[in-house]
Amino acid sequence: MKNLVKSIRLTLVLIVLLCVVYPVFISFAGKLSKGQGNGETISVNGKVVGYANEGQSFTQQKYFWGRPSAVGYNAAGSGGSNKGPSNPDYLKDVASRIDTLLKYHPYLKRSEIPAEMVTASGSGLDPDISPAAAKIQIERITHNRQLTVMQVTDLVAAHTEAPLLGLFGPAKVNVLKLNVALDDLAKPAN
């Protein structure tokens, strides 16, 4: 019984410390971060068009595409396909994604398709693709916009993020940032 009273009192004290003081302190500190602790957004003409860290669905021909998503890029939730590597239905899905990619990129060889373009990400919100995955889409982009291969290639290069400190982890391209820049490039100069 004595333990129970102590337990209740200690629980209440710790709730104040751990669930109020600590998180509110971090929340205030977070106000100083990019995005004020709300998540960093990207705006075009003053309007928010997305979150820098969250992928969004790109299906139109004039944009670079991101990875397949098991949750349809619905950022209210998140999740992967949870399909096992030997699941026959899953392998059919992968085969049909390959066919779709080949249909829109007829110039591609199968061996040029990087795995991440035909497999769903873990979160369903993966914002990135590899530089190789951006490269294979360049030709399609130039067919759908009045741009040269050179211009788009330079743009991809400029948006390729190097590994951390140039040493750790994979290089990547943020699809949303790349597409925003692409729209910018396509604008007629005034």
Next chain:
Amino acid sequence: MNTELLGIAVSFLLMLVIGIPLGKYLAKMFAGEKVWTDFMKPIENGIYKLSGINPNEPMDWKQFLKAMMCINMLWLVYGFFVLMNQDKLPLNPDGNPGMTADLAFNTIISFVVNCNLQHYSGESGASYLIQHFIFMFLHFTSAATGIACAVAFFKAFRDKTTTNLGNFWNYFVKAITRLLLPLSIVVALILTFNGTPSSYAGKDQFISLQGDTVHVSRGPAAQMIAIKHLGTNGGGWFGANSANPLENPNYLTNITEIVSQMIIPIAMVLCFGYFIGRKKLGWVIFGVMMIGALMLLIPSISSETGGNSAIAKMGISQPTGAMEGKEVRFGPTATAYWSTFTTIVSTGSVNGMHDSTMPLTGLWQLLGMMINGFFGGCGVGVLNYFIYLIIAVFISGLMVGRTPEFLGHKVEAREVKIAALITLLSPFLIMAGTAIAAFVFTNHGNADWAVKPSAWLNNPGYHGFSEMLYEMTSANANNGSGFEGLGDNNIFWNVSTGVLMILGRFLPIIGPVAIAGLLAKKKFIPESAGTLKTDTVTFGLMTFAVILVLNALSYFPALALGPIAEYFSMPK
């Protein structure tokens, strides 16, 4: 060397560079010696005063365990009712509904026992109040409970003969104020400055570049993600856990999160050696654990970077490895690295979906959880390892024909019986649980539950069996990761894994602390030429052999039906 390998190499180094000195610090701090965090003393004294606690009151092993169980049971009751009624409580900007009774039962056990199996999805299943006042609160307190019990166990071997294991409240509060909270503040700040949300704002809405309307879940997540890793908890803010790009925005946060979940388990092992003044023993245990960890890690990395052979057959290039269920910013190497450590230390957070990893990676993940003693969860890892150690002492004693001894205390029938029971508990719970699940799946496919048993599995064949085996294993090991394709939010899985989690938590804590308490009471026998030395490499290898034999015998049949069979069914 490629940058993905360099990435895990730096994670590994950082883990050692932080973990090793932390172990020395913990030994001093829990012994009450002068340490630089003594400035926290006034805060601790305030906590003791408000709670009516005398932190210097000695406790024997029974009093210690009673105090521990009492506060843990209180949290179960408190959490159960809050979870069921979250819709009527404040801080619920997204209007999430209350949990059903069976889901609340499962969820509250899950968080109290440091497991964090999540049968709900964070975005739609838990309000900010729940996430902070229940989940994050328990992230701190369940980790501190494990650490406090481990320190009591250490204390039993520090003094020659004693009944005093120290004071539960004292260890528990200090584990929070001098370890978990300060480190959480550091990690939470790193996360929030790298893009993890930390404000209390609710869901956002915007129109995407293509013109789709998108809703975005947010919330004060950085605070919880910090302690979720430091406390080897693993219960994430978002459904996709640390694969979600807000929960783990870039490679730097990935390193931070994977390092932070390893440092306390490593520190606790070394702390044991330093605390009892036998640092060699700590290092031998560390060595055994590290060899075990590497034996699981290296083949996992190799099987993930090798890619999916079925996809390779379609002519697709997998330059970095298998990508299903993984994120581009981490890559397969870092995901394989994470998957090994999260399963051996019982964190259970994921940065890629385990259900989609290659069959052999799944095998190593399962084995890591089944062994559950290679570093292991905060505090409890050492306790789990101790059970193996007692068995090894016993068998060695039989082999050389002497009464087994551990650190100057005779290990007799009672202690060995407790150790044997605890050893048998895990295989029994995992096997019986999986067998019942498989039985229900095949014979009662149409039972009228929230998810019909026939619809449980997300994958057919061997992999489907692995999904059930994984869930039971994860529950028993208090890990919390899952083959998440399993439709687990229904009464069968909620209740069965709930029972497994609570047994798999408290019995493996009570057992070792009781053994330590019993041993400590016995007369101390000074070391002589005839003593079995437990801090030698030979004895370390002996323990390692015991671990391998016990687990191979227990689990090989089940593993052969799941991941091993799947591996052989895939194209070569």
